Amino acid sequence: xxxxxxxxxxxxxxxxxxxxxxxxxxxxxxxxxxxxxxxxxxxxxxxxxxxxxxxxxxxxxxxxxxxxxxxxxxxxxxxxxxxxxxxxxxxxxxxxxxxxxxxxxxxxxxxxxxx
Amino acid sequence: xxxxxxxxxxxxxxxxxxxxxxxxxxxxxxxxxxxxxxxxxxxxxxxxxxxxxxxxxxxxxxxxxxxxxxxxxxxxxxxxxxxxxxxxxxxxxxxxxxxxxxxxxxxxxxxxx
Numbered sequence: 603x604x605x606x607x608x609x610x611x612x613x614x615x616x617x618x619x620x621x622x623x624x625x626x627x628x629x630x631x632x633x634x635x636x637x638x639x640x641x642x643x644x645x646x647x648x649x650x651x652x653x654x655x656x657x658x659x660x661x662x663x664x665x666x667x668x669x670x671x672x673x674x675x676x677x678x679x680x681x682x683x684x685x686x687x688x689x690x691x692x693x694x695x696x697x698x699x700x701x702x703x704x705x706x707x708x709x710x711x712x713x714x715x716x717x
Numbered sequence: 718x719x720x721x722x723x724x725x726x727x728x729x730x731x732x733x734x735x736x737x738x739x740x741x742x743x744x745x746x747x748x749x750x751x752x753x754x755x756x757x758x759x760x761x762x763x764x765x766x767x768x769x770x771x772x773x774x775x776x777x778x779x780x781x782x783x784x785x786x787x788x789x790x791x792x793x794x795x796x797x798x799x800x801x802x803x804x805x806x807x808x809x810x811x812x813x814x815x816x817x818x819x820x821x822x823x824x825x826x827x828x829x830x
């Protein structure tokens with residue numbers, strides 16, 4: 603158990619809908635990262651937050667948005683869903699900035715299926 | 718553009734055999750390199766983290782090597798077990814504007830009895 607909690611574990615919805623994925627980082631971790639993994643693809647970086655502030659953006663679509671709250675949990679909002687958005691969405695957390703020397707801990711992911 | 722290339726894409730080995738997975742990167746300047754194990758449908762789990770000054774690091778039956786001059790790393794798995802069946806992902810931290818993590822696409826390892 604990495605200590606990173608993601609909910610829901612599974613989500614099935616229809617095209618055009620909006621969903622919210624939630625991530626609770628490990629206790630004390632200030633950084634939260636979101637990744638998308640489509641079937642048999644590598645992890646694609648979406649967005650990073652550090653202590654409530656957006657720090658870096660990757661290949662995140664305009665239909666997607668995220669935020670990190672004062673209690674450090676994070677939410678990833680996906681709207682106007684398309685079939686191609688079906689994927690595993692991972693949240694990861696780090697005490698500081700993982701891109702330096704920090705260990706990065708991943709949650710178990712939220713599997714989104716868009717029908 | 719920072720890139721991380723892993724080979725082979727997939728590998729099948731017999732239980733008990735050894736194998737070596739490769740990672741080549743173009744990330745520069747380089748901060749550290751990590752190997753993760755990802756079971757199907759699960760979150761990646763860290764195996765090793767190496768800075769540019771480290772040449773080798775072990776974690777049980779997993780040994781990672783790093784040659785920062787040639788920008789190559791390898792992950793050696795000794796006496797493979799069925800539970801080693803997973804994807805192994807190489808992740809390099811370096812600077813492209815700001816520091817960021819660059820992920821390889823992974824090597825899918827299948828260990829068969």
